[in-house]
Amino acid sequence: MALVKRCRPTRAGGLPALLVGALAVATTLTGGPAHAAGQGTLHELAAAQGRYFGSATDNPELPDAAYAATLGSEFGQITPGNSMKWDTTEPVRGQFDFTKGDVVTDFARQHGQTVRGHTLVWHNQLPGWVGALPSAQVEAAMTHHITEEATHYRGVVSAWDVVNEPFNEDGTFRTSPFYTAMGSDYIATALRAAHAADPDAKLYINDYNVEGRGAKSDALYALVSDLIDKGVPLDGVGMQAHLAVQYGFPYQMQANMQRFADLGLDVAVTELDVRMPLPADAAKTATQTAYYRQVTEACLAVARCVGITVWDYTDTYSWVPGTFPGEGAANLYDENLRPKAAYSAVRTALGGDDGSGEGGDPGALKAQYRSSDASVGDNQIKPGLQLVNTGGTAVSLSDVTVRYWFSSENGASTYSTWCDWTPIGCSNVTHRVAAASTPKAGADHYLEVGFAGGTLAPGATTGEIQLRLNKTDWSNFNESDDYSHGAGTSYADASRIAVYAGGELVWGIEP
Ligand code: G3I
Numbered sequence: 001m002a003l004v005k006r007c008r009p010t011r012a013g014g015l016p017a018l019l020v021g022a023l024a025v026a027t028t029l030t031g032g033p034a035h036a037a038g039q040g041t042l043h044e045l046a047a048a049q050g051r052y053f054g055s056a057t058d059n060p061e062l063p064d065a066a067y068a069a070t071l072g073s074e075f076g077q078i079t080p081g082n083s084m085k086w087d088t089t090e091p092v093r094g095q096f097d098f099t100k101g102d103v104v105t106d107f108a109r110q111h112g113q114t115v116r117g118h119t120l121v122w123h124n125q126l127p128g129w130v131g132a133l134p135s136a137q138v139e140a141a142m143t144h145h146i147t148e149e150a151t152h153y154r155g156v157v158s159a160w161d162v163v164n165e166p167f168n169e170d171g172t173f174r175t176s177p178f179y180t181a182m183g184s185d186y187i188a189t190a191l192r193a194a195h196a197a198d199p200d201a202k203l204y205i206n207d208y209n210v211e212g213r214g215a216k217s218d219a220l221y222a223l224v225s226d227l228i229d230k231g232v233p234l235d236g237v238g239m240q241a242h243l244a245v246q247y248g249f250p251y252q253m254q255a256n257m258q259r260f261a262d263l264g265l266d267v268a269v270t271e272l273d274v275r276m277p278l279p280a281d282a283a284k285t286a287t288q289t290a291y292y293r294q295v296t297e298a299c300l301a302v303a304r305c306v307g308i309t310v311w312d313y314t315d316t317y318s319w320v321p322g323t324f325p326g327e328g329a330a331n332l333y334d335e336n337l338r339p340k341a342a343y344s345a346v347r348t349a350l351g352g353d354d355g356s357g358e359g360g361d362p363g364a365l366k367a368q369y370r371s372s373d374a375s376v377g378d379n380q381i382k383p384g385l386q387l388v389n390t391g392g393t394a395v396s397l398s399d400v401t402v403r404y405w406f407s408s409e410n411g412a413s414t415y416s417t418w419c420d421w422t423p424i425g426c427s428n429v430t431h432r433v434a435a436a437s438t439p440k441a442g443a444d445h446y447l448e449v450g451f452a453g454g455t456l457a458p459g460a461t462t463g464e465i466q467l468r469l470n471k472t473d474w475s476n477f478n479e480s481d482d483y484s485h486g487a488g489t490s491y492a493d494a495s496r497i498a499v500y501a502g503g504e505l506v507w508g509i510e511p
Helices: 017-023 042-047 065-074 099-110 135-152 177-182 185-197 215-229 253-261 282-301 341-349
Strands: 052-057 077-080 114-121 157-164 202-207 236-239 242-244 266-277 305-310 365-371 383-389 400-406 415-421 429-440 443-451 465-471 498-501 504-507
Touching (some): 042 052, 042 341, 052 065, 065 099, 077 305, 099 114, 114 135, 114 185, 135 185, 157 185, 177 185, 185 202, 185 215, 202 215, 215 253, 253 266, 253 282, 266 282, 282 305, 282 341, 365 400, 365 498, 365 504, 383 400, 429 465
Parallel strands (some): 077 114, 114 157, 202 236, 236 266, 266 305
Antiparallel strands (some): 365 383, 415 465, 429 443
């Protein structure tokens, strides 16, 4: 059984089912172009929703002119991937070097972008001298480092990942020179030092594998609750969101974001990417696309989710292959700076077009079905079908097909098919019966429906398409065990009816 590849979940804020139904009478297929190509950048689309859309970057990449052009135009926020870390900014105790970080903030200023500072206190990419300090000196060194760096970037960095990755996977505190010297109090001390140096910057604790509910996010929740109770300056939690297609989507991501928001904190997706075992294939890419879409939808559904940052936007400069050999293809753009399906999915989730300039987002289509057939044992099958566009952009129907599977039983193997009525006009609908390439019980043939052209507007439905088929010898069927058959007489979502766009499954489960 092939699973749904691009089944789009209804997103919060989307059209309720009743409204979609009500639109059926008012909606038509429209000719002409679906929409203008790529209207608005990712950041402009996010900004229209009160969010930002950003990318990590790094100094060695910035001379790449093609890369920098998209970085500077598509994204409204940047995070330096390495150049504000401790090993770069204070490689020798007391000797600060902000040269590389300044290159990134200069780029941001030239392109009207905000900057997320990353990161002041982290166990990784620490210069050796920090680990060699006697415990009694660590607090002073940490406070000094935070004070110097946050002061240098005061008014330039709008949000800081003050403490990065403080937890182990089981929710215990991670060992680091800071934890060893101060226990978990180092976190409050770091936040207070950052606030003193830059009272206007938003201060965050940032971690990975805290996107969904679980032991690690529970520990983060307990920590930030305690910090709030104690009056420690803290503005938000950063959820890195380094996802992987093989490990599933974070459990209850939206609800998890919401519980932090309910504490009065901002939530930011700070390092989003979705890696996969290489080579990429259609199924992995579909999963990746869905994950990017779902993260975007989760953020938009939580009022305090302030924005999304991808951990660089192109596979060319991804950290993944260097850390997970054999994995990659994690980013929104490929190595030729071509946007992927995930990019289109994020755009449409943000309420824009898919950026292709054609076709809309067929992943937003769903099929609904009702039986118009009182008798399951007579010589005709009468499915009622309709398509609904659950997305925010018009979808071209010119290469969309729908399949309804049934069993042929005995008798003739040739068929007649009919469109009896549809509000979009039967002349706009094509229909035929074809034999399944891998016949299954209840599914050795299918009725395939297509469209002469036109587009389906956002939130619109085709309205019902009353279909009918018979064998040319008018022998009887037994519909009761047909794969796509259902007894419901009102239109309802039908997962056993498949929708394809350009031959790719976008809705439903094949037999
Ligand atoms: O700059 C040196 C170069 O001179 C040397 O030739 C080369 C040889 O390995 O290494 C270069 O340094 C690398 C550095 O990135 C700059 O490219 C380090 O080896 C490499 O380990 C380092 O990786 C960074 C990683 O953090 C380190 O943990 C990634 O670029 C960076 O994207 C990644 O970012 C982290 C976030 O800070 C926190 N969350 C997870 C995320 C992904 O790991």
